[in-house]
Amino acid sequence: MPEEQRIWCAITNSPIAMQELTDFAADPAAGAMATFVGMTRNTNDGRRVIRLEYECYPGMAEKEMRKIAAEVLARWSIRKIAMMHRLGQVDIGEASVAIAVSSGHRHAAFEACHFAINQLKEIVPIWKKELYEGGELWIGSQTGTTGSWQRVQEENA
Amino acid sequence: MRITLRYFASVREKLKRSEEEREIPSGATVRTVWDILKREHPELSAMEKAMSFAVAQEYVDRDHPLQDNDELAVIPPVSGGCYA
Numbered sequence: 001m002p003e004e005q006r007i008w009c010a011i012t013n014s015p016i017a018m019q020e021l022t023d024f025a026a027d028p029a030a031g032a033m034a035t036f037v038g039m040t041r042n043t044n045d046g047r048r049v050i051r052l053e054y055e056c057y058p059g060m061a062e063k064e065m066r067k068i069a070a071e072v073l074a075r076w077s078i079r080k081i082a083m084m085h086r087l088g089q090v091d092i093g094e095a096s097v098a099i100a101v102s103s104g105h106r107h108a109a110f111e112a113c114h115f116a117i118n119q120l121k122e123i124v125p126i127w128k129k130e131l132y133e134g135g136e137l138w139i140g141s142q143t144g145t146t147g148s149w150q151r152v153q154e155e156n157a
Numbered sequence: 158m159r160i161t162l163r164y165f166a167s168v169r170e171k172l173k174r175s176e177e178e179r180e181i182p183s184g185a186t187v188r189t190v191w192d193i194l195k196r197e198h199p200e201l202s203a204m205e206k207a208m209s210f211a212v213a214q215e216y217v218d219r220d221h222p223l224q225d226n227d228e229l230a231v232i233p234p235v236s237g238g239c240y241a
Binding site: 039044054055056057059061063085096120121123124126128129139147 | 163165166167170204206207208209211214215216230232233234235236237238239240
């Protein structure tokens with residue numbers, strides 16, 4: 001099956017419909033599907049979170065997501081992978097990111113799904129602003145943090 | 158030569174704009190432009206180590222030479238996904 005039929009990466013302004021990802025990842029040769037959903041939690045670092053707001057670098061964000069998906073296909077015996085990230089306001093309990101990975105056996109699906117969410121958080125140009133009781137904060141932009149790209153380069157060195 | 162600069166998240170808010178065109182000296186690298194931005198907005202220096210850059214939507218290092226009509230994006234630490 002050509003790679004473009006095995007990968008679906010999307011950025012959306014609407015609530016994430018998980019069923020669309022699992023429908024895409026479904027495959028007759030798959031005996032397992034691992035899914036991951038990341039949601040807005042009501043607390044962070046002792047702050048009471050009101051909501052999160054996401055923005056991305058349009059074009060590059062999708063491109064980096066597709067690179068991660070292609071790496072997943074190269075490293076594990078995976079049938080299909082779907083990755084979706086939501087932008088804009090994401091309220092408490094709502095999903096900001098979702099991944100579905102299908103494979104012949106569960107081990108590859110679990111590992112690939114774990115890898116995909118970790119890489120997405122490290123390198124895809126998406127940012128979140130936390131609105132909490134008493135203020136707002138761009139997560140990751142606090143003084144002293146290492147750059148996203150540099151961190152990945154160092155890990156690969 | 159002329160390039161387009163893109164700003165996101167905390168950088169966009171600090172600079173109060175999301176993009177602009179700039180005339181830069183020929184032979185300029187990413188570092189040249191970053192140094193100019195830091196001179197104009199000293200508060201960016203606090204994010205010195207944290208900043209990444211992309212040209213034509215690909216991550217590049219600071220020695221990357223710029224060309225006429227390039228799009229250079231200043232990329233603060235990304236934070237996609239959830240907290241978990």
